[in-house]
Amino acid sequence: MRVFEILLVVFNILLLGWILFAKNKTQRGLFTLFGISAIIMLVHGVIEGMRWPMIPAYVLTAVALLLFVIRSKSKSDKAKGQSTRKRSTVKLIFVTLLTVIYSAVVVALPLMLPVFTFEKPRGPYKIGTVTYDWKDNSREEVLTPDPNDKRELMVQVWYPADAQAKGKVGVYHSDIKVFAEGYSKVFHVPKMLFTSIGYVKTHAIENAEISNAEATYPVLLFSHGLTGNKMQNTYQVEQLVSHGYIVVGIDHTYSSTASVFPDGRVAPLIQEENKSIADLDHANEQWVGDAKFVLNQVERLAANDPDQRFTGRMDMNHVGMFGHSFGGATSVQMLMTDSRIKAGLNMDGILYGQRRIPEEGLSKPFLMMSADSTVEYIHTSTDGPIDMKKEVLPRFDNITKGGNYWMILNKIRHGSFTDFVLFTPVFQLMQGSDIREIHDLISDYSQDFFDHYLKKKPFRLLEQKIGEHPDFTILHDQI
Structure with missing residues (x-):
């Protein structure tokens, strides 16, 4: 993987982790992190060029946003009773599992289909x-x-x-x-x-x-x-x-x-x-x-x-x-x-x-x-x-x-x-x-x-x- 590809993938996976597990998440913090992700993706596209094995990484921000909405709704519904809390917990586990699988795909695709490099020639010319x-x-x-x-x-x-x-x-x-x-x-x-x-x-x-x-x-x-x-x-x-x-x-x-x-x-x-x-x-x-x-x-x-x-x-x-x-x-x-x-x-x-x-x-x-x-x-x-x-x-x-x-x-x-x-x-x-x-x-x-x-x-x-x-x-x- 190339430099900005690695940076984009790592940042967005950490972003997903923040959405799933961090407490006291704010809308301002969310938009700030999304903005950083968008800037990294833009720089990557201009300098390195976009390619299809990175598509899961490109849409990861949208997935993170969706998870944040789901997480927010689950949080607001926690007062509806024990059965609701159980369903919310199951949903969280399910979403977390899907996120782990998705993150694995995000990493694996560009690694399996890399933009490889040739070693620098060792001669004087x-x-x-x-x-x-x-x-x-x-x-x-x-x-x-x-x-x-x-x-x-x-x-x-x-x-x-x-x-x-x-x-x-x-x-x-x-x-x-x-x-x-x-x-x-x-x-x-x-x-x-x-x-x-x-x-x-x-x-x-x-x-x-x-x-x-x-x-x-x-x-x-x-x-x-x-x-x-x-x-x-x-x-x-x-x-x-x-x-x-x-x-x-x-x-x-x-x-x-x-x-x-x-x-x-x-x-x-x-x-x-x-x-x-x-x-x-x-x-x-x-x-x-x-x-x-x-x-x-x-x-x-x-x-x-x-x-x-x-x-x-x-x-x-x-x-x-x-x-x-x-x-x-x-x-x-x-x-x-x-x-x-x-x-x-x-x-x-x-x-x-x-x-x-x-x-x-x-x-x-x-x-x-x-x-x-x-x-x-x-x-x-x-x-x-x-x-x-x-x-x-x-x-x-x-x-x-x-x-x-x-x-x-x-x-x-x-x-x-x-x-x-x-x-x-x-x-x-x-x-x-x-x-x-x-x-x-x-x-x-x-x-x-x-x-x-x-x-x-x-x-x-x-x-x-x-x-x-x-x-x-x-x-x-x-x-």
């Missing part, structure tokens, strides 16, 4: 961001029936910003109605449960000046998971950017939660029915094509940005890629097929794609991060359209070959790698661990990996933590 709409006229859009459609992608770039940068701070989602609809499809719950996300802000300043602290910055591509979106790992992206990286996030159109184009067009989520591992391998080729196209566009920006922001500022000799789930699989495929990608990170992605990791391992630096629950699922699942143990498990045989790393995080789930678990405490309880600590762990080891291979810095964590630990295990084959 502020964060700037800019968004692009890029169309690949060489590729048809295979997910729409129109044969004239070309593949069009929304891409967001985060970059180290000037220390004096000021401006509008970007929101997490620019069109919450569209994304609430998409999340409703993904999680199979009413879209109204996601509207509070529209108030979430990031730390990125829109169109900020790029920092001159370094001549150039390494570039990282980010690919989301199926049904995810380019914003889904903001906690991780912001930490990386604050430590001197330019991150390029790709929305894989029609496979993302939603894509909103500058002219207002919306590409909704199309949930394809991939019946076999061959279907998923084939579908991944489109994502690889997206990544290659975006990297081509980034090279053009680095050479000649029309806005002059990135011209000569992107270190295209040190490019990495990371992704979650299907985007993690895409990162592995790009690592194997695109010479421009120097290092790759796969976060809990099944190794879908047309190419297998060779027996000698990848010839480039690679870090695999997995949830222990996912590893167990791959080892044991034989039901469903894909026999994981038979068809998928062998693809993991050579992950660490050639000196690479496999980090298995304990007591977490597939979604733990994303922001989605911040949406509600219900999701966080399902993880079984402190999600903020998990996110810090993922961000720290991601940065350590890329710092070593793209910035040539000594390892701080990865190499020193090989083996089993309470929160994770790192597997590593020496070259």
